[in-house]
Amino acid sequence: MASSLKALLVEDTAVQRMVLSALLRKQFHCEITMAENGKEAVDMFLEGNTFDIVFCDKDMPIMTGPEAVGKIRAMGATDVKIVGVSTDFEAMEAFMSAGADVFVPKPIRLDVVEPMIQEVINKKNN
C-alpha cells in the first residue's frame, strides 16, 4: 500500500521510535516526523506543521501524551487522526477524554495500523 501520508510519532523511547517509524515508512511509505515528548509535538503544530496522523505515547517527560493531544485539539487541529498508544489499557480513557480518535495498545501491530492508515488515505483522497 503506497501513501503520501505525513505521520508524527510522539515517543520518548528511541527503540520504539525506531520500530514504529520503520513500520510506517516501509509498509505504508509515510513521511515521518518525530517528537520526543508532548511539548515538541505541540510546538510542531504551533509552528504551522500539518500531519495526517499522529501516534502519541502516553507517559513522556515535559508533557504527557494526553496533555499534548488536548492542546493540539484546542488549537483547532481537529482533522488530524490522533492515535493514543500505551502499554497500559488504563491510558485509553485519558487519551479519549483529551480528544484522541482511537487508542491502541503497545506493541503496535501491522494488522491494527493498516486499516487506520487506509482510512486516513481514503479520507485524504475524498
Added chain:
Amino acid sequence: MDYANLRRQAASLKRSLFDQGYLDEQFCQVEDLQDEASPNFAEEVVSLFFKDSARLVTNIEQAMEKYPKDFNRWDAHMQQLRGSCFSIGASKMNNECTSFRNSCREENAEGCRRSFQKVKREHAVLRQKLESYFQLLRQAGPARTTAVRSGGK
C-alpha cells in the same frame, strides 16, 4: 564454511528463544522490517534496545537507592523499560517489569527489589542469547540460493 548449518543453528536458537518465552511475536515483526536497504535492521534495533535498557536499568537502580519507597518514581522508570521490552518482543523481561510495577502499586519495597533482580537477570540472559543469535547470522551471511546443476557425466 557451512553457511547452511550456521543458518540452521541461528534458526534453532531463535526457535528456542520463542519456546522458552524469551521472545514473542513482536520480534518477528521487527525482523520482517528488514529489507535490502536495511538488511541489519533487527540487529540495529536490538543493539539500541540493549543500550537504552542498560541506561534505564541504571536509572531504576539509582532511583531505588536515592529515593527509597518513592514507588511512583520507581514505577515511572520501569514503565519506560517495559515499553522498550514491548518494542522488540522481550517477553520474559516484560513479565518481570510487570511484576515490579505490581509491587510498586502494592508499595511492596521488598517485592520491588526481588523483581528488579529478576529484571536484571533476564536482561543479561537475553542479551547473551541475542548476541549469539546475531553472531550466527553474521557468520552465515546473507541467505544464498544454491543452483543445483544437473548434468551428465
